[in-house]
Amino acid sequence: MTNDNDRPGDENELIAERRRKLDALRVAGIAYPNDFRRNALAEELHRTYGGHDGGHLVKEDVHVKVAGRMMVKRVMGKASFIKLQDRSTQIQVRLERDRLAEGLYQDFKKWDVGDVLGVSGTLFKTQTGELTVMADDIRLLTKCLRPLPEKYHGLSDQETRYRQRYVDLIMNEQSRAVFRMRSQIVSYIRAFLDSQDYLEVETPMMQAIPGGANARPFKTHHNALDMTLYLRIAPELFLKRLVVGGFERVYEINRNFRNEGVSTQHNPEFTMLELYRAYADFEDLIQMVEALLGGMTEAILGTTTLVYQGQTIDFAVPFGRMSVEDVVCKFNPQLDRSRIRDREYLAGIAGELGIKVEPNYGAGKLQIEIFDKTGEAALVQPTFITSYPTEVSPLSRRNDDDPFVTDRFEFFVTGRELANGFSELNDPEDQAERFREQVRNRDAGDDEAMAFDHDYIRALEYGLPPAAGLGLGIDRLVMLLTDSPSIRDVLLFPYMRPEIFE
């Protein structure tokens, strides 16, 4: 809003009516007070007094002060019931004209559903046994100028739920539950890692050389320095610099930015956990992911089985394991396994599958293209896929016995990649060569290929201890545990095209 006269262009008589009520409050000098203090939350009251017998409760004479948004208002002449919603849940309040100060009940009758109120009173139970506050005083703390959605159907319009998340959160307990669980999940991860002596760190979001993943970055400009900067696509190379520096166990839970399409699985900014651990390899990380996810589902859901969009998923450990080549062969039974690293043979198979084969694709890249096309969606139960081709793993350590592949895994559930981990490539000369290969791909037109990061090579030359690293997509994990079909359902403010206010 650029000046005081700007108002969204959807004013109507309902809002005008409420503005008139607010104007009356301003005239009376009590429009936006901030001196009411509650002493109880609705949920605490239900927990503490919900089981008490009604008659006994009256003798206890429990005085409480509650506050929240009025979600229900039922006026029956000289008495009313309302429901207040606070951050915990709702509690009913009964108002009787003759128990309130002169004229207060008449004022209350002008208030609207959506207004924020403070109430003091005494607990009792209604004829149906509902715990209720009998009000001896009530105050309007914040006027709600806009009508809330209808009480029975609530707010169901997807676009409004995403654009006006505040209304969604007011109206939909399910939506509130998703974001509470998101917070629980992140807290669980922090506690899990902190208990293993990991150090939580923050590394640059604005980078001169965007590295650590194959993806297109967002580009921005630093005015004072007159230079191009990129929003990070991954924190990886900075975290590994920290391991060089002696922080042997580090992690970061924060946003990455990728300049790609928007879908039910992709948002331009998304949250990743990345962690690095010295003196460990990818096998150690596989065990860690099993312990983390098994423990998390048990702690948060109370079970290791969950239902995602109708599919039952079992997080009991150990999870399944297959190599990339196993998956490719399993889902392409016509394929001759003895030729699975034959570039021309694979190009033929890929062509039959409708994959566009670029001239710079080697056998490893072709394996992954075939894997993505035929295998990925079938990996419904938790499964580690191992032995990723070196060609598509520019930061991973080569396998000692089979240099065609790396000591790397990706973790799949419900046909989606949830995590990616590997033994780190700590040989600076091998790393430099892999960067050069990436640069060749970039020059060949692959704008997702990495750039050469000289400082990172210099860091490796000081010696990165043998280490392993993991990236885990937080948004997709939250989708899984909250049974949410779209990433937008687990982002408080998902990316939307800007609204036009006229």
Place this chain on the structure above:
RNA sequence: GGGGGUAUAGCUCAGCCGGUAGAGCAUCGGCCUUUUAAGCCGCUGGUCCCAGGUUCGAAUCCUGGUGCCCCCA
């Protein structure tokens, strides 16, 4: 990028073969001291997403556009 769906009152939704724009809730006025989507009576409330076209007449049919949702690359 391609295909499908959708857009009507603040909200949730009807609107048939093209013929004066509808309901419930909410608002506003009246009644009501134990309600649970409270109830009863009455009154309001519309850029039918936008721009064209067809037609005597378009929320409805056609074309284009936009937002959102879904699927595919």
